[in-house]
Amino acid sequence: MRFPTIAALAVLAHPAVAQDTPVLRVLTYDSFVTEWGPGPQIEAAFEETCGCDLQLIASGDGASLLARLKLEGDRSDADVILGLDTNLTADAAATGLFAEHGVATDALDLPVAWDDPLFLPYDWGYFAFVYDTTRLDSPPASLRALADSDLTVIIQDPRTSTPGLGLLMWAEAAFGDAAEAWWEDLSANILTVTAGWSEAYGLFLDGEADMVLSYTTSPAYHVIAEGDDTKAAAPFEEGHYLQVEVAGKLANTDQPELADAFLAFMLSEGFQSVIPETNWMYPAVLPEGGLADGFDGLVTPDTALLYPADEADAVREAAMQKWLAALAR
Numbered sequence: 001m002r003f004p005t006i007a008a009l010a011v012l013a014h015p016a017v018a019q020d021t022p023v024l025r026v027l028t029y030d031s032f033v034t035e036w037g038p039g040p041q042i043e044a045a046f047e048e049t050c051g052c053d054l055q056l057i058a059s060g061d062g063a064s065l066l067a068r069l070k071l072e073g074d075r076s077d078a079d080v081i082l083g084l085d086t087n088l089t090a091d092a093a094a095t096g097l098f099a100e101h102g103v104a105t106d107a108l109d110l111p112v113a114w115d116d117p118l119f120l121p122y123d124w125g126y127f128a129f130v131y132d133t134t135r136l137d138s139p140p141a142s143l144r145a146l147a148d149s150d151l152t153v154i155i156q157d158p159r160t161s162t163p164g165l166g167l168l169m170w171a172e173a174a175f176g177d178a179a180e181a182w183w184e185d186l187s188a189n190i191l192t193v194t195a196g197w198s199e200a201y202g203l204f205l206d207g208e209a210d211m212v213l214s215y216t217t218s219p220a221y222h223v224i225a226e227g228d229d230t231k232a233a234a235p236f237e238e239g240h241y242l243q244v245e246v247a248g249k250l251a252n253t254d255q256p257e258l259a260d261a262f263l264a265f266m267l268s269e270g271f272q273s274v275i276p277e278t279n280w281m282y283p284a285v286l287p288e289g290g291l292a293d294g295f296d297g298l299v300t301p302d303t304a305l306l307y308p309a310d311e312a313d314a315v316r317e318a319a320m321q322k323w324l325a326a327l328a329r
Contacts, residue, residue, distance in 0.1 A: 061196030062162030090313035123281035128233035170241035183326030224294035239303025
């Protein structure tokens with residue numbers, strides 16, 4: 001989750017450093033490194049302890065990270081990838097490009113058990129369709145009702161965006177063999193498909209569509225940062241699909257100790273306390289001070305949908321073909 005990346009996607013600038021200062025390169029999604037995202041605070045906090053230069057490298061939206069890594073392979077100069085999720089981790093593991101993180105996960109506050117030796121969670125949330133209560137007073141109560149309505153929606157491309165891929169898996173988990181028919185019905189509602197979350201949410205805020213694919217936590221941003229309580233996530237009867245965002249260490253890193261230190265730091269207070277009010281997701285480890293009041297009253301799904309990583313990998317390609325076929329009609 002990324003706010004307010006619709007305003008700017010400025011890449012972090014790094015001052016010149018001494019030649020003997022080690023550099024740790026973390027490849028991540030665009031919004032993570034904006035001045036409004038978690039990147040600047042996390043960079044400063046980690047550099048206070050590591051004696052290094054942490055470089056956060058933006059590379060599109062979440063699903064684009066794996067595509068880039070596959071293209072570069074062992075030639076990648078990244079040390080850590082941050083921004084994949086459980087819909088992609090089995091595919092990422094199959095590349096053989098990742099090493100075990102070795103970080104204890106006993107302190108994780110996730111709604112699911114975690115035992116992945118390669119990928120370490122840093123936040124989580126539920127996908128949802130967000131709307132403006134001043135423009136829409138009776139939102140649909142289900143995915144099915146949304147497709148049967150005449151409301152316009154903006155979604156993200158599952159080939160480049162983890163929210164877009166999340167909607168694909170959400171439809172599969174909710175409808176199974178009937179997912180393609182649901183997509184066919186929804187296709188008439190889709191105003192546009194964007195490459196990433198930032199563009200989609202920006203168009204929604206500009207009033208271009210009735211609803212946008214985002215997260216149940218999106219309204220917290222508007223309440224806390226803007227004092228605006230007019231944005232809401234619609235609770236759906238089928239349940240909501242869970243996203244767990246993760247980071248992993250590349251096996252060919254030339255800074256293995258720094259990479260290990262960063263992954264361990266990722267579960268610390270210095271990292272986790274930044275996540276809720278910059279990435280606008282639930283932290284993987286609840287900060288000591290808890291969450292701000294704006295997180296109260298958010299939609300909590302009665303049913304949490306999630307494919308285990310290996311199952312997600314098995315159904316992803318078929319789900320993609322259903323999506324492509326439905327939107328081509």
